[in-house]
Amino acid sequence: MHIKKSMKMADVIQMNYMLIPVIHRFGIELGFGDKTVDQVCEENEVDLNFFLQLVNAYHDQDYFPKEELQSIPVREIIAYLKMTHASYLNNTVTDIEQKIKSLELEGNEDKKYIALIRNFFEGYKSELTEHIMREEDVVFPYVLAVDEIIKSEQFTDKNKKVFESFSIEEYEEEHDDVEEKLMDLRTIMIKYVAPPANTNLYHSIIQDLFRLEEDLNYHSRIEDKVLIPKIILMEKSIKNLF
Amino acid sequence: MPRISILIAESTCLIRKGLSSVIQKLGNVEILQSVSNKAELCDIVNRLKPDILIANPNMFDSDYEDLKKPFVAANKMSLVLISEDKSIEDTYNADAFIHYKDNQSKILEIIEEIVNQKTEKKRINKSNETLSSREQNILKHIALGLTNKEIADQLFISIHTVVTHRKNITQKLGIKSVSGLTVYAILNNLINMDEVK
Numbered sequence: 001m002h003i004k005k006s007m008k009m010a011d012v013i014q015m016n017y018m019l020i021p022v023i024h025r026f027g028i029e030l031g032f033g034d035k036t037v038d039q040v041c042e043e044n045e046v047d048l049n050f051f052l053q054l055v056n057a058y059h060d061q062d063y064f065p066k067e068e069l070q071s072i073p074v075r076e077i078i079a080y081l082k083m084t085h086a087s088y089l090n091n092t093v094t095d096i097e098q099k100i101k102s103l104e105l106e107g108n109e110d111k112k113y114i115a116l117i118r119n120f121f122e123g124y125k126s127e128l129t130e131h132i133m134r135e136e137d138v139v140f141p142y143v144l145a146v147d148e149i150i151k152s153e154q155f156t157d158k159n160k161k162v163f164e165s166f167s168i169e170e171y172e173e174e175h176d177d178v179e180e181k182l183m184d185l186r187t188i189m190i191k192y193v194a195p196p197a198n199t200n201l202y203h204s205i206i207q208d209l210f211r212l213e214e215d216l217n218y219h220s221r222i223e224d225k226v227l228i229p230k231i232i233l234m235e236k237s238i239k240n241l242f
Numbered sequence: 243m244p245r246i247s248i249l250i251a252e253s254t255c256l257i258r259k260g261l262s263s264v265i266q267k268l269g270n271v272e273i274l275q276s277v278s279n280k281a282e283l284c285d286i287v288n289r290l291k292p293d294i295l296i297a298n299p300n301m302f303d304s305d306y307e308d309l310k311k312p313f314v315a316a317n318k319m320s321l322v323l324i325s326e327d328k329s330i331e332d333t334y335n336a337d338a339f340i341h342y343k344d345n346q347s348k349i350l351e352i353i354e355e356i357v358n359q360k361t362e363k364k365r366i367n368k369s370n371e372t373l374s375s376r377e378q379n380i381l382k383h384i385a386l387g388l389t390n391k392e393i394a395d396q397l398f399i400s401i402h403t404v405v406t407h408r409k410n411i412t413q414k415l416g417i418k419s420v421s422g423l424t425v426y427a428i429l430n431n432l433i434n435m436d437e438v439k
Contacts, residue, residue: 184417
């Protein structure tokens with residue numbers, strides 16, 4: 001079932017709790033009573049069309065908006081992706097790291113194993129950070145430059161330079177193996193480590209890893225299905241323009 | 243987790259049954275059988291190969307030390323001695339001791355400790371079984387940070403063979419990244435933590 005603007009926002013969240021962090025990134029807080037998606041978006045000055053496309057793409061793996069997609073402003077997508085990045089680095093990943101650290105502090109004979117897990121997770125974190133930084137420093141500015149060229153129908157010195165320095169194809173190629181480590185960590189914790197005394201905390205870390213992975217999958221889906229196709233089209237039309 | 247099997251050898255029926263019911267409180271263990279004489283004991287150990295033997299030394303008569311080596315060590319059993327006589331700790335050599343007067347929690351504590359050691363050993367042996375010794379060796383080199391080319395040169399095999407081994411290792415373990423494989427190698431004592439760069 002697709003999410004529509006006339007639905008109650010509360011029902012949308014009941015349908016898929018993974019959308020809680022998503023709406024939060026839009027600045028929408030829980031406690032919306034019986035307000036519809038439409039009303040909540042208006043109150044929070046969120047672009048309704050973009051919001052709908054996004055939550056639907058999150059909610060349904062096979063959802064692939066075509067015409068609607070073209071109408072979403074590039075700036076909105078980029079702003080959203082940046083918010084998502086920040087929330088990964090500042091909240092999700094940091095929380096997991098904290099949990100692993102407190103597990104390590106509690107540990108006695110398991111300490112060695114937990115230290116291994118912590119090291120591994122820190123390695124993952126720096127890889128993820130690097131990946132995100134590259135997106136924010138190279139990919140996003142490129143995308144915004146492409147958008148600017150299309151809108152103004154002309155090159156300036158600045159955006160020409162950015163445009164020529166990169167192409168979205170490059171991005172597509174480098175865009176898959178950050179998740180590999182995350183999957184390895186969960187496999188190791190499930191298959192190869194005997195859980196430490198505080199099993200509750202240990203389990204909760206594993207569950208967090210699953211959720212992070214799921215959320216990252218959603219995130220890449222937005223990039224792969226919304227952002228990249230849009231940019232490929234824009235690159236083509238720039239080539240036709242000049 | 244693998245279950246740990248325990249054999250109780252004690253001539254007093256009440257003690258045998260009582261101890262067995264106390265030990266049942268630990269999950270993850272299985273009482274194979276309890277025996278009351280030496281002949282039966284030897285027979286059952288050879289047939290069922292228990293992980294832990296809890297025995298009263300008076301069952302062995304005087305040939306305790308003779309028995310210990312070929313019997314306990316050869317079968318890789320952990321030995322726990324049980325007696326009413328406190329002095330057994332000085333007379334005999336064993337992995338742990340239980341006295342008739344010990345209360346339930348003390349007994350459980352002693353047995354649990356031995357069970358944990360056993361579980362740990364089993365875990366390590368078992369997970370290593372899934373990789374062939376060649377694969378373990380390759381994994382060790384990967385974990386030490388060597389490239390395919392370097393591994394091939396050191397082991398006098400072709401790069402192609404190294405790649406095939408790597409594929410199999412990844413498939414068996416479900417771990418793809420080099421750092422993940424390194425963690426696995428450390429957990430399974432293939433390499434030391436200090437060896438990793």
